[in-house]
Structures are given as structure tokens and as C-alpha cells.
Amino acid sequence: MRKLLVFLVVLVLALPLIAKIQITFMTPLSGADGAYMDQIIQKFNETHPDIEIVHLVVGSSLEYKQKLATGISTKSAPQVLFIRKHDMPLFLDHFRTFTKEELQQWGIDIDDIYPSVLEGLVTKDGKYYGIPIDVWIFYMAYRKDNFKKAGLDPDLPLKEGPLNSEQFVNVLRALRKVTPEGSFPWCESPSWDWEFVHLLWQFGGDILTPDFKRPAFKEAGIKVLKFLQELQKEGLYPDQPIDAGPTFESGAGSILITGIWTINPWLDLLGNDFGYAPAPQLGTTKSVFGGSHVIAIPKVMVEDEKTFNAVMTWVKYLWDHAIEWYAAGQTPARKSIAESEEFKEKFPHLYVAAQQVSYVKTFQMFPYIAEILAEIVPYIEEVLINKSMTPEEAMEEAEMVAQEIIDDYWATVGE
Structure with a gap:
């Protein structure tokens, strides 16, 4: 009886670990900016005990695209990408697309992003291949x-x-x-x-x-x-x-x-x-x-509803905490932040550069x-x-x- 009780206690303590969903987040952040992203990931993991974000860094564009291509073909790709916009064209058909209404359900207002940054990321029927976070x-x-x-x-x-x-x-x-x-x-x-x-x-x-x-x-x-x-x-x-x-x-x-x-x-x-x-x-x-870092999701990796929900919880967190990422030396893709007094006061140097985003052009x-x-x-x-x-x-x-x-x-x- 005592052994059974011990087993049950161990099982109960282990359940949260068993239930935790691990999400791989692949980025090209091999420089000092990677440390800023690591801090954001750490805060997320501390406040979301049921989800663990694992940061996979692949700095080279060529290696990044090779790894993504192999992952998609073998269904072993990262579940979430932080990808350079100009590295996306070969993979557009493999990304999960979103309507404006779907993104709104997750608290993401795609209309807050400068149109010039979204150029090339919209399907013929008005869906979005990804969410630009910065410029x-x-x-x-x-x-x-x-x-x-x-x-x-x-x-x-x-x-x-x-x-x-x-x-x-x-x-x-x-x-x-x-x-x-x-x-x-x-x-x-x-x-x-x-x-x-x-x-x-x-x-x-x-x-x-x-x-x-x-x-x-x-x-x-x-x-x-x-x-x-x-x-x-x-x-x-x-x-x-x-x-x-x-x-x-x-x-x-x-x-x-x-x-x-x-x-x-x-x-x-x-x-x-x-x-x-x-x-x-x-x-x-x-x-x-x-250019822009875009959040994109390989659709082959989010066919499971629980995985998809965990992924979108992380995406929403990044959206809500974008200003913490801009401290790394990036300008906002979002109008509401780029033009805000908070951004101007915290990062006056970045604010100056951000005033150009309305006429930015990308590849x-x-x-x-x-x-x-x-x-x-x-x-x-x-x-x-x-x-x-x-x-x-x-x-x-x-x-x-x-x-x-x-x-x-x-x-x-x-x-």
C-alpha cells in the first residue's frame, strides 16, 4: 500500500511535466540581438508552465533555408519561425495562412502593421503568410x-x-x-x-x-x-x-x-x-x-490543435512584448508603437529611424x-x-x- 501511495504521488508530480508542450522557435539571431530574444523566451517559459519554447539559432540564410526545407519535407521543422522576409518566397505555400479575423481572435491587429512591410505577404484571397514584427x-x-x-x-x-x-x-x-x-x-x-x-x-x-x-x-x-x-x-x-x-x-x-x-x-x-x-x-x-523579421508557421507542424494553440500563445506573447525586442536595436513594424511617446522616450535613437518606416521598401x-x-x-x-x-x-x-x-x-x- 505504501509503495502504491508513493507511486501515485510521483505520478501526480510528474503530470505537469508530461503535459508540457515543447515548441521549437528557429531564428537567425546569432549576434548580440539573440540575447534579447533569450530574455523574452525565458520570461515566457517562467509564466507559461505548460509550454516550453526552445530557441534554435541558425544565423546563415542558406543554412536556415536548407534546415527549413528538410524539416518541412520530413515533418520535423520548427513549429514557429522568426524568418527574414527575403528568405520566405521559396516556402510560402508551406506556411499556415491567416485571415484578418483569425488574427483578431488571437488579439493581433494586422492593420497596425505598416502596409509597406506587409507587401508580398498577402495571398490573392487576402490571407497572411506571416506577421512582421520589426523592420x-x-x-x-x-x-x-x-x-x-x-x-x-x-x-x-x-x-x-x-x-x-x-x-x-x-x-x-x-x-x-x-x-x-x-x-x-x-x-x-x-x-x-x-x-x-x-x-x-x-x-x-x-x-x-x-x-x-x-x-x-x-x-x-x-x-x-x-x-x-x-x-x-x-x-x-x-x-x-x-x-x-x-x-x-x-x-x-x-x-x-x-x-x-x-x-x-x-x-x-x-x-x-x-x-x-x-x-x-x-x-x-x-x-x-x-527588411523585416516575420513570424511564420510551417503548417505541417501545427496540424495538432494543442500544438497550434501553444504556438499561437507564444506568437501573441511576442506581439504583446514587441517593445522588449526593439531594445535589441530594431524598429517597429507596428504603427502604434513606432509613433508612440513610450517608444520615443525609451529609445529616442530608434524613434528617429522608425519615422522612415512609412516609406520603407523591402526586397x-x-x-x-x-x-x-x-x-x-x-x-x-x-x-x-x-x-x-x-x-x-x-x-x-x-x-x-x-x-x-x-x-x-x-x-x-x-x-
């Missing part, structure tokens, strides 16, 4: 100390921002006078593909046509390259490969148009010498480069957009670094290569 957006980082040396108002980019092309070039010219020989005021490497795309959008172009059948970068790409060539002639922009981060941190360079993920580290490192402002608008179209949802961009880069280098091609020649050649990738894709999947 990693470009902004202008600059050295206030160098502005002062050049006789410039160190708060000019913030007061006047976003600077237009004329203002920006005039600032570069003033900074040229205090820039060491061999360095450049705008110290970005000429071959950075995301910078090219950022400018491409500002000059009215895109990588592909809206139907994904033809390249759309040639004319705007020529304008971008000619603009950068003019800056090179004045010694304002590099004509050689450059390690942008250390150059900026040392003060040899003064300006970078770069991603929001750099803002927290540089605030810590440079203190009062560091300035931040909206990205300048250098072309004819108001635009800023951005088109074409499965091989990265491959096309990789083929364009060598031609950018031939113009800006090797000086072996004109902008017209380079973009014409790049256009032909891009068309081959597009044609191969459509020949494989059909019309």
Missing part, C-alpha cells in the same frame, strides 16, 4: 566630432533630415577638408549590394518588374552609378574596397548610410561623437532600404532575388572599382545575366 531599416550614421571640425552644425542631419541630394553633397564637400588623405567622407565600400539597392529604389528603379518576368534595374542603375562616379571624382566616395565599420569608428570616415543594427553598438562605443538621422533622399523617389518576393543581386555586384565593381566598364555597359550586361535567371525560374515552375 531593420537604413539610417544615416555620422561623426559629430568631424562635423564640428568641418564647421558644420553637428545636429544638421537630424534637424534637416532627411537631407536631399544637394544638402548631402555639400556636407560631404565640407567634410572632405578634414578627411585624411586616402580616406573618404562617405566611407561605404562601393560593392555593397544593399547600398546599391537602396539607391536604386531612390532613383526610381527596382530589381524586377512587378510580374517578376523582366529586370527593372537598368535605367535607374545607370543613374546610381553615374551619381557615385561624380562623388568619386571629388574624393567624396571610395573608389576602392573599404572596411566601412572600422573606418567610421576610427574617425577617418564621417558618414555611413547603413543598417539600424549598428546603432546601439556605436552609441556605446562613440558616445557624444556619434550622430544618427534619417537616411538622405538622394534620388527622385522617397524610399529607404529595409521583392521573388525566390532568386539574392542570386540576381549577386550577379549584378561584379558589374558594379567593374564601374566603380576597376573602371573597366561604363555604367551603360555594366547595366546592360547585368540585365542579360538577370534575365537568364528569371527565364530559368519560369521554365522550371511554369506560368
Whole structure:
């Protein structure tokens, strides 16, 4: 009898452990931002004894997509994804979609997300492939100390921002006078593909046509390259490969148009010498480069109702605690947070960048957009670094290569 009682006590104590649902949450957060997510997960696990979130980090986009593809085919994928938006196109048919009403039942207002961030995530019948949580957006980082040396108002980019092309070039010219020989005021490497795309959008172009059948970068790409060539002639922009981060941190360079993920580290490192402002608008179209982490759910992994409910409990928690995630150095995908006084008071530096989200642009949802961009880069280098091609020649050649990738894709999947 005593043994039976002991057995029953052990069984009762073990029931909560038996009933706990384990959810794997795969993210690409291999940097310092992963620690912020770990803290959110820890708080969730402490307050939800029936659910355990396990954080699986896969930093490389290629490895992330390979792991997801294998998991879907073998029904062993993570139940929830925190996935870069531009990594999603190959898997859209495998994601659980939601109507606006379904999301509202879970307390998620999809209308609170900026439309530009949702672009490409909506099915033809109005359902959603995922829920964008943040926006990693470009902004202008600059050295206030160098502005002062050049006789410039160190708060000019913030007061006047976003600077237009004329203002920006005039600032570069003033900074040229205090820039060491061999360095450049705008110290970005000429071959950075995301910078090219950022400018491409500002000059009215895109990588592909809206139907994904033809390249759309040639004319705007020529304008971008000619603009950068003019800056090179004045010694304002590099004509050689450059390690942008250390150059900026040392003060040899003064300006970078770069991603929001750099803002927290540089605030810590440079203190009062560091300035931040909206990205300048250098072309004819108001635009800023951005991307997003999206919550997506492989539908093959949530066929069980209990699992699905546990997953959505976690998703709702992330939605409700999004501002804790933004502390990692991300800008909000949600209008109500991006424009709130609470966000402005807690994160004034991120608030400045967040005011650009209404005109952010993200990569088109074409499965091989990265491959096309990789083929364009060598031609950018031939113009800006090797000086072996004109902008017209380079973009014409790049256009032909891009068309081959597009044609191969459509020949494989059909019309």
C-alpha cells in the first residue's frame, strides 16, 4: 500500500511535466540581438508552465533555408519561425495562412502593421503568410566630432533630415577638408549590394518588374552609378574596397548610410561623437532600404490543435512584448508603437529611424532575388572599382545575366 501511495504521488508530480508542450522557435539571431530574444523566451517559459519554447539559432540564410526545407519535407521543422522576409518566397505555400479575423481572435491587429512591410505577404484571397514584427531599416550614421571640425552644425542631419541630394553633397564637400588623405567622407565600400539597392529604389528603379518576368534595374542603375562616379571624382566616395565599420569608428570616415543594427553598438562605443538621422533622399523617389523579421508557421507542424494553440500563445506573447525586442536595436513594424511617446522616450535613437518606416521598401518576393543581386555586384565593381566598364555597359550586361535567371525560374515552375 505504501509503495502504491508513493507511486501515485510521483505520478501526480510528474503530470505537469508530461503535459508540457515543447515548441521549437528557429531564428537567425546569432549576434548580440539573440540575447534579447533569450530574455523574452525565458520570461515566457517562467509564466507559461505548460509550454516550453526552445530557441534554435541558425544565423546563415542558406543554412536556415536548407534546415527549413528538410524539416518541412520530413515533418520535423520548427513549429514557429522568426524568418527574414527575403528568405520566405521559396516556402510560402508551406506556411499556415491567416485571415484578418483569425488574427483578431488571437488579439493581433494586422492593420497596425505598416502596409509597406506587409507587401508580398498577402495571398490573392487576402490571407497572411506571416506577421512582421520589426523592420531593420537604413539610417544615416555620422561623426559629430568631424562635423564640428568641418564647421558644420553637428545636429544638421537630424534637424534637416532627411537631407536631399544637394544638402548631402555639400556636407560631404565640407567634410572632405578634414578627411585624411586616402580616406573618404562617405566611407561605404562601393560593392555593397544593399547600398546599391537602396539607391536604386531612390532613383526610381527596382530589381524586377512587378510580374517578376523582366529586370527593372537598368535605367535607374545607370543613374546610381553615374551619381557615385561624380562623388568619386571629388574624393567624396571610395573608389576602392573599404572596411566601412572600422573606418567610421576610427574617425577617418564621417558618414555611413547603413543598417539600424549598428546603432546601439556605436552609441556605446562613440558616445557624444556619434550622430544618427534619417537616411538622405538622394534620388527622385522617397524610399529607404529595409527588411523585416516575420513570424511564420510551417503548417505541417501545427496540424495538432494543442500544438497550434501553444504556438499561437507564444506568437501573441511576442506581439504583446514587441517593445522588449526593439531594445535589441530594431524598429517597429507596428504603427502604434513606432509613433508612440513610450517608444520615443525609451529609445529616442530608434524613434528617429522608425519615422522612415512609412516609406520603407523591402526586397521583392521573388525566390532568386539574392542570386540576381549577386550577379549584378561584379558589374558594379567593374564601374566603380576597376573602371573597366561604363555604367551603360555594366547595366546592360547585368540585365542579360538577370534575365537568364528569371527565364530559368519560369521554365522550371511554369506560368
